[in-house]
Amino acid sequence: VGGGQLGKMLLADARRMDIACHVLDPAADAPCALGAHQFTRGSLTDYDTVLAFGRTCHTVTIEIEHVNVDALAQLEAEGIPVFPQPAVLRVLQNKITQKAFYDAQGLATLPWQAYDSLADLQQAVAAGSQPLPFVWKSATGGYDGKGVAVVRTPDALEGLPEGACLAEQLADIQRELAVVVARTPEGQMACYPTIEMEFDPEANLVRFVFCPAQVHFRAHEKAYALATRTAEALGVVGLLAVELFYTTRGEVLINECAPRPHNSAHFTIEAAYTSQFEQHLRAILGLPLGSPALKQPAVMLNLTGEPGHSGPATYEGLARALAEPGTSLHLYGKAETRPHRKMGHITVVAPTRRQATRIARYAHEHVRVVDL
Amino acid sequence: VGGGQLGKMLLADARRMDIACHVLDPAADAPCALGAHQFTRGSLTDYDTVLAFGRTCHTVTIEIEHVNVDALAQLEAEGIPVFPQPAVLRVLQNKITQKAFYDAQGLATLPWQAYDSLADLQQAVAAGSQPLPFVWKSATGGYDGKGVAVVRTPDALEGLPEGACLAEQLADIQRELAVVVARTPEGQMACYPTIEMEFDPEANLVRFVFCPAQVHFRAHEKAYALATRTAEALGVVGLLAVELFYTTRGEVLINECAPRPHNSAHFTIEAAYTSQFEQHLRAILGLPLGSPALKQPAVMLNLTGEPGHSGPATYEGLARALAEPGTSLHLYGKAETRPHRKMGHITVVAPTRRQATRIARYAHEHVRVVDL
Numbered sequence: 116v117g118g119g120q121l122g123k124m125l126l127a128d129a130r131r132m133d134i135a136c137h138v139l140d141p142a143a144d145a146p147c148a149l150g151a152h153q154f155t156r157g158s159l160t161d162y163d164t165v166l167a168f169g170r171t172c173h174t175v176t177i178e179i180e181h182v183n184v185d186a187l188a189q190l191e192a193e194g195i196p197v198f199p200q201p202a203v204l205r206v207l208q209n210k211i212t213q214k215a216f217y218d219a220q221g222l223a224t225l226p227w228q229a230y231d232s233l234a235d236l237q238q239a240v241a242a243g244s245q246p247l248p249f250v251w252k253s254a255t256g257g258y259d260g261k262g263v264a265v266v267r268t269p270d271a272l273e274g275l276p277e278g279a280c281l282a283e284q285l286a287d288i289q290r291e292l293a294v295v296v297a298r299t300p301e302g303q304m305a306c307y308p309t310i311e312m313e314f315d316p317e318a319n320l321v322r323f324v325f326c327p328a329q330v331h332f333r334a335h336e337k338a339y340a341l342a343t344r345t346a347e348a349l350g351v352v353g354l355l356a357v358e359l360f361y362t363t364r365g366e367v368l369i370n371e372c373a374p375r376p377h378n379s380a381h382f383t384i385e386a387a388y389t390s391q392f393e394q395h396l397r398a399i400l401g402l403p404l405g406s407p408a409l410k411q412p413a414v415m416l417n418l419t420g421e422p423g424h425s426g427p428a429t430y431e432g433l434a435r436a437l438a439e440p441g442t443s444l445h446l447y448g449k450a451e452t453r454p455h456r457k458m459g460h461i462t463v464v465a466p467t468r469r470q471a472t473r474i475a476r477y478a479h480e481h482v483r484v485v486d487l
Numbered sequence: 488v489g490g491g492q493l494g495k496m497l498l499a500d501a502r503r504m505d506i507a508c509h510v511l512d513p514a515a516d517a518p519c520a521l522g523a524h525q526f527t528r529g530s531l532t533d534y535d536t537v538l539a540f541g542r543t544c545h546t547v548t549i550e551i552e553h554v555n556v557d558a559l560a561q562l563e564a565e566g567i568p569v570f571p572q573p574a575v576l577r578v579l580q581n582k583i584t585q586k587a588f589y590d591a592q593g594l595a596t597l598p599w600q601a602y603d604s605l606a607d608l609q610q611a612v613a614a615g616s617q618p619l620p621f622v623w624k625s626a627t628g629g630y631d632g633k634g635v636a637v638v639r640t641p642d643a644l645e646g647l648p649e650g651a652c653l654a655e656q657l658a659d660i661q662r663e664l665a666v667v668v669a670r671t672p673e674g675q676m677a678c679y680p681t682i683e684m685e686f687d688p689e690a691n692l693v694r695f696v697f698c699p700a701q702v703h704f705r706a707h708e709k710a711y712a713l714a715t716r717t718a719e720a721l722g723v724v725g726l727l728a729v730e731l732f733y734t735t736r737g738e739v740l741i742n743e744c745a746p747r748p749h750n751s752a753h754f755t756i757e758a759a760y761t762s763q764f765e766q767h768l769r770a771i772l773g774l775p776l777g778s779p780a781l782k783q784p785a786v787m788l789n790l791t792g793e794p795g796h797s798g799p800a801t802y803e804g805l806a807r808a809l810a811e812p813g814t815s816l817h818l819y820g821k822a823e824t825r826p827h828r829k830m831g832h833i834t835v836v837a838p839t840r841r842q843a844t845r846i847a848r849y850a851h852e853h854v855r856v857v858d859l
Contacts, residue, residue, distance in 0.1 A: 127499055130522060133818035133831075150502060150522045386782075388813045388836060397809070406812035410758075410782040410836060437769070440778035441760045446505035459505075464760060464782060 116159055116168070116187075117179035118147030120447035120457065121376045124384065125178060126150045128392040134400070139168040146447045162186045169195060176353060176399055178375055180208050181256070198352040198399040199374035206349065207372055211254045211281055217369055220348040223341060224369045225360070227283040229254075233275055236282060240269050245282055254279035263319065286368070292328055292359040293379040294342035297394045297404055300352050305394065305404040307387060309338045310379045312358075315419075318455040323475060324379050324415040325468060326386065330361060337367035345372060354395045356380065378417065378457070385443050385462045386413035412468040414475040418459040418484055420452035426486035428452035430459075436478035441465045458484045488531055488540070488559075489551035490519030492819035492829065493748045496756065497550060498522045500764040506772070511540045518820045534558045541567060548725060548771055550747055552580050553628065570724040570771040571746035578721065579744055583626045583653055589741055592720040595713060596741045597732070599655040601626075605647055608654060612641050617654055626651035635691060658740070664700055664731040665751040666714035669766045669776055672724050677766065677776040679759060681710045682751045684730075687791075690827045695847060696751050696787040697840060698758065702733060709739035717744060726767045728752065750789065750829070757815050757834045758785035784840040786847040790831040790856055792824035798858035800824035802831075808850035813837045830856045 118140025126147055129136050135152040138145075139159065148154050153171075157164040159179065165186035169175045175190055175197045188201040206216050217224040228245060230236040239245035247269070253262035253276055265285065266272055293310040311328035312321045328335070342357040349355065349372075356377030358370040380391040389397070389405025397404055420428070427450060436442055446459040461478050465471035490512025498519055501508050507524040510517075511531065520526050525543075529536040531551065537558035541547045547562055547569045560573040578588050589596040600617060602608040611617035619641070625634035625648055637657065638644055665682040683700035684693045700707070714729040721727065721744075728749030730742040752763040761769070761777025769776055792800070799822060808814055818831040833850050837843035 123502075127503065130495075130820075131499065131818075132816050133820045149524065152521065389815075393815075402806055403810035405809065405814070408812070434774055437777065438775035440780070442777070443761075443765075444504050446503075448502075448505045 116165060116175065116177045116182050118142070118145035118151070118154070119178060120146050120445075120449075120459075121178040122147040123150070123447060124381070124390075124445070125376060125392045125395065128390055128396060132393075132396070134396065137168070137171055139165065144450055146449065149448070159183065166190065169197070174198065174399055176375075176395070177204070180204060180373065180375070184208065196399070199355075200350070200352065203349050203351045203374050207374055209254050209279075210252050210371065211279060213371065214281060214283075216348075217345075220344075222345055222348065222369055223366065225284045225286050227281050229279070229281045231279055233272065233277050233280060236280060237269070237272055239282075240266075240272065248285045249282040250285055251275060252281050252283060254281065286360050287363040288360050289363045290328070290330060290361040291370070292330065292334070292338055292361050292367070293356060293377070294338045294359065295354060295356045295377055295380040295383075295391055296342045296346045297354050297391075297398045297407070298346045298351055299398050299404060300401065302347070303404055304343055304346060305407045306339050306342060307380055307383060307391070307407040308409055309335050310382075312379055317422075318419070320419060320455055320457075321378060321417055322479070323417075323472075324382060325472065326382055326409065326413050327468065329468070331365070334361055334365070334367055341367055341369060345369065349374070353399045354391060378460075381445070381460055382413040382415040382462045382464075383407075384445075385464050386410055411464050411466055412471055413462055413464045414468070414471040416461045416463070416475045416479050416482075417457060418446075418461065418482060420454050420456040420458055420484050422454040424485045425453050426451060428458060428484055429487045431483040431485060432478075432481035435481045436461055439463070439474045439477060441471065442474060442478065452484050452486055488537060488547065488549045488554050490514070490517035490523070490526065491550060492518050492817075492821075492831075493550035494519040495522070495819060496753070496762075496817070497748060497764045497767065500762060500768060504765075504768070506768065509540070509543055511537065516822055521820070531555065538562065541569070546570065546771055548747075548767070549576070552576060552745065552747070556580065568771070571727075572722070572724065575721050575723045575746050579746055581626050581651075582624050582743065583651060585743065586653060586655075588720075589717075592716075594717055594720065594741055595738065597656045597658050599653050601651070601653045603651055605644065605649050605652060608652060609641070609644055611654075612644065620657045621654040622657055623647060624653050624655060626653065658732050659735040660732050661735045662700070662702060662733040663742070664702065664706070664710055664733050664739070665728060665749070666710045666731065667726060667728045667749055667752040667755075667763055668714045668718045669726050669763075669770045669779070670718045670723055671770050671776060672773065674719070675776055676715055676718060677779045678711050678714060679752055679755060679763070679779040680781055681707045684751055690791070690794075692791060692827055692829075693750060693789055694851070695789075695844075696754060697844065698754055698781065698785050699840065701840070703737070706733055706737070706739055713739055713741060717741065721746070725771045726763060750832075753817070753832055754785040754787040754834045754836075755779075756817075757836050758782055783836050783838055784843055785834055785836045786840070786843040788833045788835070788847045788851050788854075789829060790818075790833065790854060792826050792828040792830055792856050794826040796857040797825050798823060800830060800856055801859045803855040803857060804850075804853035807853045808833055811835070811846045811849060813843065814846060814850065824856050824858055 123146035169190040495518035541562040
């Protein structure tokens with residue numbers, strides 16, 4: 116369910132192993148429109164569409180959380196394996212239920228407060244019961260830096276979307292980390308090495324991903340422990356990407372989770388013994404998990420649409436990036452670029468993280484996604 | 488031109504980089520029927536079919552040598568880039584012109600003698616002018632162990648196909664090696680590390696491929712020198728797979744060449760910074776070559792149809808193989824198995840060649856391609 120770039124990369128591993136895939140996506144030119152055994156155009160959020168689609172499948176999975184979970188639950192009730200399970204999606208689809216779950220399970224996360232509407236939050240700020248500064252997060256619909264805002268003054272709330280939201284304490288963050296864990300129906304788990312993310316300060320988008328993360332080994336231990344405890348608490352089958360804050364005080368706290376392949380682990384295609392996409396397929400299809408260890412360190416650079424450019428996409432500077440050793444190019448096949456839209460990525464694998472970083476930063480200087 | 492497993496793996500890298508491919512193959516269920524931007528059913532050896540197909544393309548390449556070269560030459564004359572060039576294919580398509588080329592260029596190869604027909608060869612043996620033993624090779628049509636036979640007695644010639652052939656001196660072979668080299672239109676070259684092949688003694692098929700090869704560094708040097716000199720002499724653009732004999736006397740001699748991605752370098756998908764398929768695309772599309780170095784050592788195991796089994800294919804023991812660390816499965820998507828038919832392969836990547844070898848041999852013990 117979903118035919119974007121995550122689906123496209125999943126299809127690549129499925130095709131390698133000759134696993135037939137049927138994909139549902141509303142866009143005729145979705146990245147998955149090519150390469151699926153069957154491609155159906157349709158809404159991901161419409162009950163009947165998702166139900167009818169799922170009934171054609173042996174096993175159902177998702178590449179995006181914003182789907183009709185009631186339809187998935189019905190498919191599960193009909194005996195069709197659905198991974199991640201609808202119950203897991205219900206918890207994670209909404210940031211309020213997600214945070215409440217962490218608290219209930221004793222999984223370390225930043226203090227927060229839920230509000231039914233933006234107006235309620237504004238009132239609490241005015242009344243002084245909600246201290247400033249904080250991070251506003253929309254309960255639903257957030258992705259790629261949308262649905263999140265740092266609020267330092269009451270004015271900053273103006274213009275934010277209405278609707279249920281939460282206010283999270285602003286942490287003193289040293290690094291943003293992620294651990295991607297795979298879990299089988301029998302509860303076997305495998306964790307990729309801790310990932311470090313570097314954000315584009317303007318777009319609030321991940322610019323670079325580094326693996327392994329350069330943090331104290333105790334931070335690695337805490338990150339693994341938190342990720343595996345979360346996967347167990349959810350009982351998720353398939354991948355769980357756990358985004359983490361590593362604070363200046365040395366705490367490791369859950370930011371948020373996604374029960375699917377994740378941008379932070381795209382580098383595993385080239386750098387790990389088993390890519391996250393193959394690992395997801397292995398987990399949901401009852402195959403043994405593969406080794407999540409690295410062949411070599413890696414850095415990934417997201418290629419996003421240049422601000423100020425919208426329209427048919429073209430790529431500048433690719434040949435310069437590809438001339439550097441260890442660079443692999445992924446273009447998602449999206450016809451149109453828009454500011455900050457994820458259009459592709461470059462993975463750099465090298466014997467040392469330092470060398471991979473140098474090349475990835477060089478590529479970032481030279482590659483631009485612009486309109487024709 | 489050609490839609491088999493080599494094409495399927497080429498499509499995977501092309502799709503990753505969003506390069507659109509149009510594939511020609513006679514079989515409706517060819518491995519490339521899925522995943523190509525366009526798939527045309529048609530004969531690879533028919534002049535008009537190949538010409539019409541090529542005229543729809545920006546650049547034309549092949550994944551099999553047995554194609555209509557006259558049509559490719561016409562496309563080249565019309566200004567469409569064709570790589571490998573038709574002139575290269577003409578030399579290599581026929582084993583007699585291929586061996587004559589090596590001799591003319593001073594490229595070390597085993598002594599040989601051409602015959603216009605099997606009858607001529609039989610006559611020469613009877614007359615004593617062709618000493619026994621020797622290796623019979625059909626001038627055309629040989630692949631996957633077909634078109635080659637060791638002849639130790641005159642009787643062994645009985646039942647061999649008619650037609651032009653050559654008799655090659657039987658060498659005292661220590662190892663069979665291969666070097667795959669990529670060459671750009673500007674003459675830039677990049678060699679993968681020397682590959683070592685282990686054959687199934689019964690089927691005369693490659694069973695295992697090891698990289699790096701465990702041979703004296705002088706053998707590596709000779710192998711690289713011979714491969715790059717051959718690529719230069721041919722002026723080939725794209726990949727050239729050079730199969731080599733390493734004799735007990737320490738000589739390195741050309742066995743034969745193929746101007747395309749090659750079974751011996753499938754392991755580069757997982758083990759090298761740049762896969763042979765991406766390297767071929769880079770070379771023929773005017774992109775800079777990628778690094779051919781290894782991330783880690785690798786061993787590849789060909790999965791071929793079990794003798795005595797023909798019909799709809801199924802695979803036994805895959806889960807046991809996949810439970811071992813560093814194993815990657817490739818199934819080519821061929822519906823029917825036949826004895827010794829190439830159905831897929833498993834690549835094992837590990838920190839040491841010894842470890843990869845152990846796992847590959849374990850996989851060979853457990854995986855079987857049989858009929859349903």
